[in-house]
Amino acid sequence: MLSSDLTVTPAYPLGPPLIGALLRMPADAVRARMIAGLHAAGFTDLVPAHLAVLRFPGPEDRRPSEIAAEAGMTKQAMNYLLGQMQQLGYLVRDDDPVDQRFKRIRLTQRGHAVARAIRTTIAEVEAELEEQLGAARFDQLRQLLIELNATPVVRGGLGSQAHGQGG
Amino acid sequence: MLSSDLTVTPAYPLGPPLIGALLRMPADAVRARMIAGLHAAGFTDLVPAHLAVLRFPGPEDRRPSEIAAEAGMTKQAMNYLLGQMQQLGYLVRDDDPVDQRFKRIRLTQRGHAVARAIRTTIAEVEAELEEQLGAARFDQLRQLLIELNATPVVRGGLGSQAHGQGG
């Protein structure tokens, strides 16, 4: 490495790390861990975009539009991802038995295996964090994040159109 | 495959909100607020992708590759964004006075105004959160996030295959 004595890092007016960076960096890290975990578990045909399908409650027994809204994308984009994952054998799009307009996403065996792999990875990450921060502080952090997610800043921040309930 | 079970399956095996969702949702919300704040401040020609340039320490007096690595993208992609922002009058790419191989990003007046607008928005968000959670709990949250960002999970989580840290 050259850069020699040019390492002058003058005092930027920004100062301390801001809430945006503090939230973004661990979120990205966890996301990367999820992808790495999926690949390590043998699901090498999944790419980061597919996480939009697999996020929080999971797609099981839910409708494409619903998942799309919570992922913050159009139903067409979500449907594209669903088509990919169906072709890869992770899920099927069943007709809703009650209302024929709707579809219901059903995970296959392989799809459930993916969901389990994700939960395993997350549990792994949480265990590491619990070890790093200590159980008490980690629980504290999780509780504060739950409270944070309940604030209007988070609940209403994404949906200026105000229909995304952000599950 | 017409499944006859009309019973809804409310109890997902996922259970409580996991650390991934707990971090991702507020991070996305803050990101959306930053864009909205920039647009409200009159910088309507900036798109979410430009935030990669403006994130944490800011691009002032730094090198394109450096910013790219921290943003987790290739230098070509970063250079593309820098070119856009230069054309829009937010920054210039100066030659490094010491080493002619390097470039140094310099914010223009307009660029500094953008940086100020971002800081204003972040301060706004932080003030709202402080009001929602209370000053004590918000400080607690920020402190815990700082500790979280210091863990190997975040600091080295991305570098399983690559060496680019942060992102």
Next chain:
DNA sequence: GAGCGAGGGTAAAGCGACTTGACGACCGTA
């Protein structure tokens, strides 16, 4: 029943953010 509006799912075209690949410019070292 038949007609109408509304909403969900799907298909096709286009855009934009980002990647891979290749190349000239420049520095440190020998």
Next chain:
DNA sequence: TACGGTCGTCAAGTCGCTTTACCCTCGCTC
């Protein structure tokens, strides 16, 4: 002065997502 090693840049291609448009089904009204 010739040689690796980077940095920044140009060009081409990929992929995720949006926009636009269409078809189908349901609830409502007649």
